[in-house]
Amino acid sequence: MCPKSRMLCSLVTPTQTSLDSTVLKMEAFLARTTKRYFHLLTLLQTVESSGPGIWAFMAISPSGTMPWEARSVPTMYVIGGQAAWFVQDHVLNATENSPQTLDIPPSEFVVDIFIGTNDVGVNNFITDGQAFNVSLKSLATCQLQSIRNLHALGARNFILNSLIPLQLTELYSNSSAPNIYWPALHNGTNWHKRAFNFANSLNELLKDGVSNLATEWESEPETSVEFFDTYAFFEEMYNHPAMFFNGSIPANVTGHCHQCPDPDNFLDCGIGDCTLAQRDSYMWWDELHPSEQTGRNLAAEIWRKIQGVSKF
Template sequence: MRYRFYKKIECMMLPLSQSLLVSLAVPILCLSYTPSLVVGKITDVVLFGDSFTDQSRAHSIANGSVPGKDYQEVFPPIDFSADGGVQWPWYLGLYGNYRIWNYAVGGAVCSNNLTPLFDEPDVISGQEFWFVQDHIDGFNTSGQRLLLDPASFVVIQYIGTNDVGINSFVTFNESANVSLPDVADCQLDHLRAMHKLGVRNFILNSLIPLQITKLYSNSSAPTIYWPHVHDGNAWNNGMYNLVHSLNRMLIDGVKVLNAEWGGDGKVEWFDTYGFFEEMFNHPTQFFNGSIPANVTGHCHQCPDPDDFTQCGIGDCTLDERDSYMWWDELHPSEQTGRNLAAEMLKKIEGRSKF
């Protein structure tokens, strides 16, 4: 099913849904359009990232089944992703009629050499390897060939939350002699590596305003992700600075890459931070469940921060889920993901203000 009719109008309704599929209703945003990312018709979207994007790879790895060539598992129905349902790339594929190649892994960072965290397949090596496995013929030989038409697909990179988060920068646990510019360089170097493989269309996502999540709020109470009393004010202020600093470095890096490539490739900046602020500041335009829009609480409850087995007790109902911006203390909800997918479609088509 293709939902392409809204391409013809300048003011569009963003998709919302109570079900796994689609029912429509959301903000009317009238925007001034910018030139499209690409000249050719986009048919495929390739994604690198962490649990904000992962559809099932982290679960597959944890269950002892390392994703192989052309892996395309989407949760649910067998399980659910970190947003409590289906991740936003699935909706992007639906809205834009794209084939989705999602290499994101929950718990991932840009490079395990910098901020190892859980040692999940990182963007710059593990996830890049999967891309090579699926789309590069004769890798590292004189006959190396990209199997996708460079004009027909776009790479979206959306990483950094785990790099700056708990057990890393915000808790002062980053590796020795590693600084925030190293993390920014990692993201930019991955885009360079993909460019060498023949990729020409890129979207680099900023970090979201992590300081508005429960995990990084000014509350010092334990959470399921950090079951210890901590200095909430220090975390909140520190995360604000980390996010803004890394985003600024990445914005500057986008300019460097575009100048470096001299028109042979293009990186677009997607202001995920600004888009999340828009949802946070205008919740009734984006969230329409059976209860009032809620951008400060979260749907998924874990009553005892020391006991994962109790998680789910007191969750919001299925009818209420579309009212929440957040699934849990850190992860956006499925409804937030639908909103992101709709805006990302507009970005690909050159119609987004973000």
């Protein structure tokens, strides 16, 4: 007899001995589908377009946890996205009849800006896909202008994060093999060198820009703007993995948890992933993105930065 669920009925065949085994297979399928869905959303972030992307706002707490709230935004990268959402929903009084959502004194919150990887990566500088009139200086100026805009709206405490050492990721390693973010052979050696140069060059521009802003606002004792050396902190984790990664297997800073066996088919992503217990052993989630544990480590160190005790 066919079960009440038509979906289950269509999956049950005479060779299957029990409905339980079918349910288990369905659960595994749904788990893989969920991973693929989130992978696809991540993949959309690497596409240069005006279409929607999924970005997260993260609240840094003393424990280093990073609760997040995702939102679809109409623009991507440093020009819009999170900063525009922050202004719209948390600073401006859209109704003119009620207080803004973020109704706390400027002295009691810190604006942390951490963006730029996609701006220098594939489909942009790495592959010479940027617009003809966009330079690394353009990217730095845009980030620094975002700080100026937020300052004009009343925010007073800022941290600007540098780019990470992109050359440590598999996507920008010396490997020329296809991967899910670039499913074709490429010059891995060239990408590796360019990733190193672009990240370091942009970081120098950002660091100098923050220094200039600090000088410009030095007459405002209530204003603070600092540079967080994310690049150096990631190198610290990479060079001393046992201090930062504590999953059920030895720390791994060269591999990644999330697997996509076929670079031409994102539907296979999730097959062969590390286990939940193993996740905190990895520095990287996939070929480009940091892992959850790396995010926790970063949040804890930025909290130390806010307290004034971080060397980064």
